[in-house]
Amino acid sequence: MENKLKNLFNKNLLLRLFSLIIFIPLMLLPIVVSNYLLFMIYIFFNAVILNEIQLMKVDHEKKKLLFIYKALITFIFFIFILIKITAVMTAIDLIEIIIAIWLFDTFSFLGGKIIGGKKLMPSISSGKTQSGLLVGITATLFSFYIYSIIVSNYSLKYLLFISIIILFAFLGDVIASIIKRTSSIKDSGSIMPGHGGLLDRLDSFIGVFFFIGIYQLLS
Numbered sequence: 403m404e405n406k407l408k409n410l411f412n413k414n415l416l417l418r419l420f421s422l423i424i425f426i427p428l429m430l431l432p433i434v435v436s437n438y439l440l441f442m443i444y445i446f447f448n449a450v451i452l453n454e455i456q457l458m459k460v461d462h463e464k465k466k467l468l469f470i471y472k473a474l475i476t477f478i479f480f481i482f483i484l485i486k487i488t489a490v491m492t493a494i495d496l497i498e499i500i501i502a503i504w505l506f507d508t509f510s511f512l513g514g515k516i517i518g519g520k521k522l523m524p525s526i527s528s529g530k531t532q533s534g535l536l537v538g539i540t541a542t543l544f545s546f547y548i549y550s551i552i553v554s555n556y557s558l559k560y561l562l563f564i565s566i567i568i569l570f571a572f573l574g575d576v577i578a579s580i581i582k583r584t585s586s587i588k589d590s591g592s593i594m595p596g597h598g599g600l601l602d603r604l605d606s607f608i609g610v611f612f613f614i615g616i617y618q619l620l621s
Contacts, residue, residue: 448479458585506542513537527579574609
């Protein structure tokens with residue numbers, strides 16, 4: 403356990419924290435400040451991620467898979483912007499969703515590093531563990547349970563919604579891992595120190611807003 407804690411608090415973790423300090427304001431501020439700023443930043447995010455995918459080296463047959471994934475990502479980014487501009491969801495709703503994704507990712511990472519244990523999907527992502535997933539789900543739900551009590555917004559429906567967010571965040575992460583595995587790479591890029599590429603940071607986000615986009619289109 404002591405060695406695992408030493409490995410956790412290493413240079414890589416400090417780089418991850420530094421990246422998040424810069425990245426979190428870029429994600430949250432446009433939601434509450436300006437739709438125009440939101441549009442510009444997320445167009446930039448979309449362009450960077452599409453470029454990361456374009457640079458992945460795959461054989462001819464798998465290029466169709468990358469094309470579909472790029473089209474899906476573009477659809478999801480515009481759905482996100484449309485949801486904000488048309489006020490389908492409030493700024494608080496969107497911020498809560500983004501925080502839920504980050505908490506799940508962070509707790510899963512910490513749980514996997516500290517506890518370790520059996521790999522979850524070694525053929526797809528060697529870094530994911532069963533303990534990390536369990537810690538991520540439990541800690542995120544507990545955090546939002548406490549939050550909902552503090553803001554007097556507690557309901558089983560609310561926690562069920564957070565559970566669905568966690569599920570699609572996990573699926574988004576898994577799909578991105580599969581895409582990267584087809585290219586035999588660990589990180590999609592190096593734009594974010596400690597995290598890799600922008601896709602590595604937003605893969606869970608992509609899964610969640612795919613669900614929200616489909617839900618809004620069908621409702």
